[in-house]
Amino acid sequence: xxxxxxxxxxxxSDYDAFYAASSVLGEDAALLWHKDTDLQGADVVxxxxxxxxxxxxxxxxxxxxxxxMASVKAFADRGGPVLGICNGFQVxxxxxxxxxxMVRNDRIKFVSRLVPVRVEQTDTPFTVACASxxxxxxxxxxxxxxxxxxxxxxxxxxxNRQVVFRYADAAGEVSPASNINGSLNNIAGICNRQRNVxxxxxxxxRATEAQLGSADGRVILASAVKALASLSR
Amino acid sequence: xxxxxxxxxKPSVFDPQGRVVADALVTLGYDDVQxxxxxxxxxxxxxxxxxxxxxxxxxxxxxxxLANPVIxxxxxxxLP
Numbered sequence: 001x002x003x004x005x006x007x008x009x010x011x012x013s014d015y016d017a018f019y020a021a022s023s024v025l026g027e028d029a030a031l032l033w034h035k036d037t038d039l040q041g042a043d044v045v046x047x048x049x050x051x052x053x054x055x056x057x058x059x060x061x062x063x064x065x066x067x068x069m070a071s072v073k074a075f076a077d078r079g080g081p082v083l084g085i086c087n088g089f090q091v092x093x094x095x096x097x098x099x100x101x102m103v104r105n106d107r108i109k110f111v112s113r114l115v116p117v118r119v120e121q122t123d124t125p126f127t128v129a130c131a132s133x134x135x136x137x138x139x140x141x142x143x144x145x146x147x148x149x150x151x152x153x154x155x156x157x158x159x160n161r162q163v164v165f166r167y168a169d170a171a172g173e174v175s176p177a178s179n180i181n182g183s184l185n186n187i188a189g190i191c192n193r194q195r196n197v198x199x200x201x202x203x204x205x206r207a208t209e210a211q212l213g214s215a216d217g218r219v220i221l222a223s224a225v226k227a228l229a230s231l232s233r
Numbered sequence: 234x235x236x237x238x239x240x241x242x243k244p245s246v247f248d249p250q251g252r253v254v255a256d257a258l259v260t261l262g263y264d265d266v267q268x269x270x271x272x273x274x275x276x277x278x279x280x281x282x283x284x285x286x287x288x289x290x291x292x293x294x295x296x297x298x299l300a301n302p303v304i305x306x307x308x309x310x311x312l313p
Contacts, residue, residue, distance in 0.1 A: 057298070058301055061298070093303075094301070100303060101301050103246060103248075104249045104250055105249065106247060106249055108249050108250070108253055146249075148246055148304055150245075
């Protein structure tokens with residue numbers, strides 16, 4: 001299967017995602033320039049981390065106008081799995097492909113470290129290989145990961161089981177103390193109603209080998225392989 | 234014509250940057266500062282024949298791009 005990774009001007013985790021898909025998982029992978037419109041036969045599309053378009057105006061605000069995004073949206077509308085990582089999550093929010101928005105981290109600090117994240121839902125293409133409530137250690141590196149949605153949207157996310165990841169402690173306890181950036185309900189990642197579009201702030205692609213400090217992120221990409229294999233059966 | 238757009242975080246959204254600026258002002262000795270909200274300011278030059286149509290157009294722009302209505306509110310004024 002093929003992972004296609006979009007490259008925006010300012011992306012910096014694009015090659016990490018490409019490497020994780022191709023070298024670590026041994027799957028096909030392609031890098032797609034943001035001005036292209038061809039997804040090159042993607043089975044999975046990844047919007048990577050970084051600072052697309054310099055985060056001008058707001059994080060992700062300009063990237064949604066990149067020509068490739070119309071193709072990504074059409075792919076998602078057909079049920080194709082799309083993963084937005086960090087800045088890619090912010091792009092999905094600005095593009096209206098996921099609900100809510102990001103504001104600055106509540107303690108102002110840019111947070112860059114390995115954090116425990118609890119998997120809340122295993123029926124998405126990016127968590128289907130996870131155990132329920134599994135705790136994954138993955139790095140975060142962001143200044144604007146403070147997830148916000150109005151109370152109605154937040155309630156709908158919870159009722160529809162769209163909160164896919166929450167910041168937790170190593171034992172899997174979700175509390176204000178484990179909330180690294182002020183996100184409502186400790187939200188680290190969500191999915192859309194159809195569950196095929198997932199965004200998260202932590203970087204699974206930077207935690208795919210033990211030498212990197214954690215290999216826990218591998219299961220996120222391996223989930224996509226498993227999800228597509230079960231579809232084609 | 235020239236229009237001005239003021240974008241601020243909605244009152245319900247915590248503004249960490251504004252809070253830090255307020256703390257800095259207090260540190261400078263302005264201990265009468267009670268709160269600061271940080272926002273964005275845009276000046277838009279637009280080809281329009283009258284103020285009403287300019288305001289309609291720029292309001293649309295604010296809604297679609299200049300502000301993110303999930304977290305921000307905006308105010309548009311057209312200069313005479």
